[in-house]
Amino acid sequence: MTVFLQSVLSGVLVGGIYALIGIGLTIIFGVMRVINFAHGELLMLGMYATWIVFTAIGLDPFLSIVIVAPVLFLWGAFLQKVFINRVLNALPQNQILLTIGLGLVMSNSIMLIFTSDYRILTTSYSSSSFTIGELSVSQPLLVAFLITAAITAGLYWFLLKTDTGQAIRATAQDRDAAQLMGINVRAMSVLAFGIGAALAGTAGALISPTYYIFPQVGGTFTLKAFVIVVLGGMGSVVGATLGGVLVGLTESLAAVYVASGLKELVVFVAFLAVLLFKPAGLLGKTRA
Amino acid sequence: MAEPILDIRHVSKFFGGLAANADVSFSMAQGMIMGLIGPNGAGKTTLFNCITGYYPPSKGEVLFKGVRMNGLQPDQVCHLGMVRTWQKVRPLAKLTVLDNVMVGALARTHSLKVAREVAHEQLRVVKLGHKDQMLAGGLPIGERKKLEVARVLATKPELLLLDEVMGGLNPAESEEIIQLILDLRKRGLTQMVIEHDMKAIMRISDRIVVLNSGEKLAEGGPREIADNPEVIAAYLGERVE
Amino acid sequence: MDRRPLLGRGERGFGLVGILLVLAAVALLAIFPQFVKKPYVLHMGVVLFLAIIQGQAWNVIGGYAGQYSVGHAAYFGIGAYTTMMLLELYKIPPWWGIWAAIANAMILSLLIGSITFRLRGPYFVLASISVAEIIRLAALHFKGFTRGAEGFLLSEIPPLHLFGTSIEFFTKRPFYYAALGLAAITIAVNWMVQHSKLGYYFQAIREDQDAAHSLGINLAVYKNVALAISAAFTAWAGGFYAMFVKFVDPNTVFGLDISVQIVLICIIGGIGTILGPVIGAMVLVPLSEILRNPKGLVQIGILPADSAFVSFIEARFANAHLLVYGILVVVVILFAPDGVLGVIRNTIARVRRRRAGAAAGEPAAAA
Numbered sequence: 001m002t003v004f005l006q007s008v009l010s011g012v013l014v015g016g017i018y019a020l021i022g023i024g025l026t027i028i029f030g031v032m033r034v035i036n037f038a039h040g041e042l043l044m045l046g047m048y049a050t051w052i053v054f055t056a057i058g059l060d061p062f063l064s065i066v067i068v069a070p071v072l073f074l075w076g077a078f079l080q081k082v083f084i085n086r087v088l089n090a091l092p093q094n095q096i097l098l099t100i101g102l103g104l105v106m107s108n109s110i111m112l113i114f115t116s117d118y119r120i121l122t123t124s125y126s127s128s129s130f131t132i133g134e135l136s137v138s139q140p141l142l143v144a145f146l147i148t149a150a151i152t153a154g155l156y157w158f159l160l161k162t163d164t165g166q167a168i169r170a171t172a173q174d175r176d177a178a179q180l181m182g183i184n185v186r187a188m189s190v191l192a193f194g195i196g197a198a199l200a201g202t203a204g205a206l207i208s209p210t211y212y213i214f215p216q217v218g219g220t221f222t223l224k225a226f227v228i229v230v231l232g233g234m235g236s237v238v239g240a241t242l243g244g245v246l247v248g249l250t251e252s253l254a255a256v257y258v259a260s261g262l263k264e265l266v267v268f269v270a271f272l273a274v275l276l277f278k279p280a281g282l283l284g285k286t287r288a
Numbered sequence: 289m290a291e292p293i294l295d296i297r298h299v300s301k302f303f304g305g306l307a308a309n310a311d312v313s314f315s316m317a318q319g320m321i322m323g324l325i326g327p328n329g330a331g332k333t334t335l336f337n338c339i340t341g342y343y344p345p346s347k348g349e350v351l352f353k354g355v356r357m358n359g360l361q362p363d364q365v366c367h368l369g370m371v372r373t374w375q376k377v378r379p380l381a382k383l384t385v386l387d388n389v390m391v392g393a394l395a396r397t398h399s400l401k402v403a404r405e406v407a408h409e410q411l412r413v414v415k416l417g418h419k420d421q422m423l424a425g426g427l428p429i430g431e432r433k434k435l436e437v438a439r440v441l442a443t444k445p446e447l448l449l450l451d452e453v454m455g456g457l458n459p460a461e462s463e464e465i466i467q468l469i470l471d472l473r474k475r476g477l478t479q480m481v482i483e484h485d486m487k488a489i490m491r492i493s494d495r496i497v498v499l500n501s502g503e504k505l506a507e508g509g510p511r512e513i514a515d516n517p518e519v520i521a522a523y524l525g526e527r528v529e
Numbered sequence: 530m531d532r533r534p535l536l537g538r539g540e541r542g543f544g545l546v547g548i549l550l551v552l553a554a555v556a557l558l559a560i561f562p563q564f565v566k567k568p569y570v571l572h573m574g575v576v577l578f579l580a581i582i583q584g585q586a587w588n589v590i591g592g593y594a595g596q597y598s599v600g601h602a603a604y605f606g607i608g609a610y611t612t613m614m615l616l617e618l619y620k621i622p623p624w625w626g627i628w629a630a631i632a633n634a635m636i637l638s639l640l641i642g643s644i645t646f647r648l649r650g651p652y653f654v655l656a657s658i659s660v661a662e663i664i665r666l667a668a669l670h671f672k673g674f675t676r677g678a679e680g681f682l683l684s685e686i687p688p689l690h691l692f693g694t695s696i697e698f699f700t701k702r703p704f705y706y707a708a709l710g711l712a713a714i715t716i717a718v719n720w721m722v723q724h725s726k727l728g729y730y731f732q733a734i735r736e737d738q739d740a741a742h743s744l745g746i747n748l749a750v751y752k753n754v755a756l757a758i759s760a761a762f763t764a765w766a767g768g769f770y771a772m773f774v775k776f777v778d779p780n781t782v783f784g785l786d787i788s789v790q791i792v793l794i795c796i797i798g799g800i801g802t803i804l805g806p807v808i809g810a811m812v813l814v815p816l817s818e819i820l821r822n823p824k825g826l827v828q829i830g831i832l833p834a835d836s837a838f839v840s841f842i843e844a845r846f847a848n849a850h851l852l853v854y855g856i857l858v859v860v861v862i863l864f865a866p867d868g869v870l871g872v873i874r875n876t877i878a879r880v881r882r883r884r885a886g887a888a889a890g891e892p893a894a895a896a
Contacts, residue, residue, distance in 0.1 A: 035651045086863055092650040093597040097796065098862040100599075100789060104855025112849060219785065223662065226655055265666040268659045275648060275656050340743060366745035380736035382801075383729075391733045394726050395745030403726075443745060 002134045007256045008249060009135055015248020016145040017203050021221060022228030022240035022247075023155065024199030030172035030235030031192035034084055035096050038103030039225050040218030042197045046072055046204025047213045048110060051121050054208075061121060061208045062143060068205045069198045076197025080190045088189070103218065111215040119213040126209045144206040151202065152241060159237065168192060172235055220264065227271040233280055291354060293318040293447055293478050294339070294370075299348035300502075301331070301338050308334040309345070310502040316447075316495075321473055322480045323493030323510075327522055330499040332482045333375055336449050340372050341365040352447065366395055371440040372449035375482075377432045381425030385416060385435055388424050392442030403442075410438040414468060430461040437468065448472070450481045454488060466492055490514065498522070547803065548720070555713050562702055569828045571701035575773055577814045578708035579766055584794035584806025585715040586762035589722060591792065592801035594755040595735025596646070599654050600661030601791045603641070604634040604760040606668070606783035608767025613681045613777050622687050627768045634764030635757045642753040649738070658785065665783035680778025683771070704773050711769065715762050719803050722758070731755050732801070763791075786851070793854060797861055799870030808869045813857075817850035 021043060028036045046068050053064040083102060087095045128139045159165035170178040171188040179185045211217065228247050232239020247267060254266035292315035301309040309331045316322050324332050338345040339352075341362040350357040352370055360368075380388050389407035390400070397403055411417045414434040419427070424435060433453055440448060450469070454462045462485065469479060469492050483489045489496065489510070496513045498505040500522045506513060513519055562571060583605070591597050611630035615621040621629075645656040668675045686698040696703050722728045730751050733741035742748055771777050781787075790813070798809030818825060823839045826832040832839055865872050 035655075083859065083863065090862075090866065093595075093654065094862050094866055096597070096599075096651055096654055097792065097858055101855045101858025101862065104789075104851055105859065106855075108849060108852035108855060112852065223658065230652075230655070259670065261670040262666065265663055265670070268663045268666070271659050272644065272656060272663075275652060275659075276644060279648065279652065342739070342743070361747070362739075362742040363745045363747045366743060372743060374740065378737045378740040380733050380740065382736055383732060387729065387732075391729050391741070391746075392744050394729055398726055400724070400726065400729075403729075439744065 007252045011249035011252030013141040013145045015245035016148040019241045019244025020203040021225045022244045024196035025225045026229045026240040028196040037099040040222030041103040041106040042200035043204040044218035046201030047208045050205040050208045072201030073194040073198035077190045077194035080193035107215045121208045140209040295351035297349045299345045302346045307502045312504045320494040323489040323496040324482045326499035331502040369446035371445045373436045375451040379424035386420035389438045392439040395443040410441045414438045447478045568701045571705045575708045578712040580810035581712045582715045582766040583791045587791045590755045590759040593731035598657040600657035602787040603661040604763040605767035608764030609771035609777045609782040612768035613771040630768040631761045634760040638756045638760035642756045646752045668779035683775035799868030820850040
């Protein structure tokens with residue numbers, strides 16, 4: 001039983017961070033209908049940015065979010081304005097290929113600069129954990145989860161309560177109608193990509209104390225992000241939140257009850273199942 | 289009438305809670321032209337979609353030449369002899385005009401040679417023969433509509449469903465289409481025509497069915513329909529001469 | 530706007546000229562090894578031909594039928610592993626084993642098709658990637674069967690006894706000819722598909738699936754046929770690769786890299802054309818090889834051993850071929866989505882317009 005609960009706990013903690021990645025991706029898709037295959041690379045950039053800041057000025061990774069998030073936001077906005085914007089009306093396949101290309105450029109540029117050596121960011125608490133009853137809780141994961149929860153709450157508030165946030169949601173719901181209502185949809189696209197990138201970068205910062213940092217790390221996260229987003233329904237922030245936790249749980253349980261080496265495979269199989277049987281996601285919002 | 293070629297029996301189509309079609313029934317005799325009219329959102333295209341297998345009706349039956357069509361796929365419907373054109377034209381943009389029509393013709397033959405001949409013939413009928421090597425994506429709207437008609441004609445249908453084929457055309461182009469429709473009737477083709485152009489509908493239709501909010505509001509000859517007060521009310525008051 | 534197709538999908542035109550060109554090229558390439566003996570050059574030839582085969586194979590499902598599978602490594606890998614395992618474990622020579630490989634790939638394609646073809650556009654892309662990843666991860670995990678990350682190392686290929694002679698596979702030459710032959714076959718198959726009912730139907734599906742459906746095209750059947758053809762040739766390339774490189778492991782042959790590269794080959798050259806993959810391969814292969822192995826240029830005598838260019842590339846761009854791929858993709862998608870052939874086509878069309886305008890007495894319109 002303990003094993004089960006432990007597995008559930010780690011799954012939920014990791015799932016929170018996954019949720020952050022998924023939310024970023026779903027906002028991008030919601031507003032622009034673009035499938036961002038470079039999302040994992042944005043996370044990777046967040047990890048490297050955190051590592052650089054940590055190595056340079058010794059700033060704690062969780063604190064460096066204040067630097068990393070805005071930097072990634074600007075980078076995302078740049079990518080949107082210069083590249084993504086040009087293909088908004090192109091075939092979705094071409095959009096995907098463009099983002100794949102951008103992802104390749106990002107990961108391989110980092111590799112040229114930093115080599116493919118694995119880097120680790122060790123903080124004083126990197127491997128510490130504390131116990132609740134019979135369960136052990138990894139400290140960095142817990143802090144990351146709490147920060148994620150806070151950010152997510154802030155994001156919800158932004159989207160629901162502020163004018164800009166509502167403008168973004170309007171654009172996501174019906175781009176043409178939003179434009180007719182006077183919303184600057186192009187600016188919304190830039191904003192959405194920026195926010196998506198910032199969230200991915202933040203997730204990168206959050207996991208940097210506990211994951212290896214290397215240029216190719218983005219790949220798995222991109223695919224996971226898609227699983228999350230499809231599970232939750234493309235464009236649904238709430239869906240991505242739940243999807244993230246669900247994927248974290250599935251992975252964690254699979255690692256224990258199926259086989260550790262197959263945990264990612266299980267996620268993919270679950271992904272295919274969802275694509276086939278509930279393509280609009282478990283919460284069912286947009287069309288497949 | 290003798291066995292109707294198309295028999296719509298109590299067809300309803302629900303989308304969530306919305307009834308796009310509600311208990312619609314009528315039938316068509318072979319060789320006739322049926323006009324299908326109604327205000328926007330009345331459910332006309334939905335009915336076309338149900339009839340041609342794009343999606344199945346939620347309730348009711350569609351019988352074509354006595355064969356039950358519910359649940360059949362669009363390609364099967366085509367092979368049985370029923371085709372439709374689309375409200376928003378769907379040219380196969382990167383193919384040439386000729387190739388577009390050949391795709392239709394290939395429904396009836398495996399031979400490219402035969403398909404090519406059929407295609408040339410249909411293009412001649414709609415007067416697009418001179419543009420056969422142009423890419424379909426480069427055609428203006430009027431010619432795209434004609435292309436679509438040629439393409440479905442190449443499948444050698446017995447029943448042709450035309451969805452606002454005159455939409456967006458200038459008077460000269462519309463007149464061409466009207467003549468074409470009348471010509472096709474002479475050749476024995478049965479047709480159902482959705483149109484907003486009332487004058488055209490009055491000219492070509494043998495009978496008219498009026499839909500409103502998913503229900504069948506009225507059915508009858510052109511004169512009856514034009515004088516029907518409910519129909520007039522549904523269109524917000526315009527007596528059609 | 531006159532957008533007459535350039536090298537006509539018309540009734541005559543390109544067909545004959547193109548065929549002759551291709552035959553001439555094949556003939557030239559066939560006698561090439563009589564004059565150039567350097568094994569490195571022959572090696573590059575094989576790599577080039579393999580890329581052409583992969584590209585032509587993908588073209589059938591991606592270029593004609595419009596279903597962008599970014600998971601074709603699944604078929605490549607199945608081809609590689611089947612051929613390799615049959616040889617290493619059961620001593621079945623590759624010229625028999627390859628048929629099993631192709632059969633496996635076609636069965637797999639039917640399975641994958643039945644699952645993924647209900648999905649449209651980007652969802653299909655995602656599903657195709659997922660399937661390839663599942664296979665890769667499974668191959669890594671089930672070590673008992675596939676030897677996991679260790680992979681299979683080829684011990685030796687038995688000689689092939691044909692028409693009274695015995696062909697050994699120790700040098701590059703027999704591979705060169707086999708690959709050339711296979712590439713020619715794949716191009717021929719592409720051509721036959723394009724000029725058949727299949728080709729028309731595939732392209733109709735690509736242009737507008739719903740319209741195609743209503744015109745009597747059974748989407749499931751035709752998509753699966755396209756995928757089966759594509760999978761078969763991709764697997765053939767995979768089996769060949771295994772014999773040529775003599776080593777397979779899951780991350781190489783089932784990797785996303787392979788899938789992306791295959792798509793790239795077609796995109797760069799021009800999607801949905803017969804020569805597109807050839808051009809794409811001719812761009813990608815030398816480029817990636819120079820970056821991966823600049824000393825190769827020295828080996829074939831193009832550059833001296835102390836060339837500054839070689840040292841520059843070595844120092845900075847080792848393994849940067851992926852970076853260049855990325856940049857290429859971005860540039861092509863943004864500026865030339867119809868690939869090299871598309872650029873050529875548009876240029877010629879523009880020239881034609883200018884001429885037509887001039888002939889009609891108008892000043893040449895700014896095109």
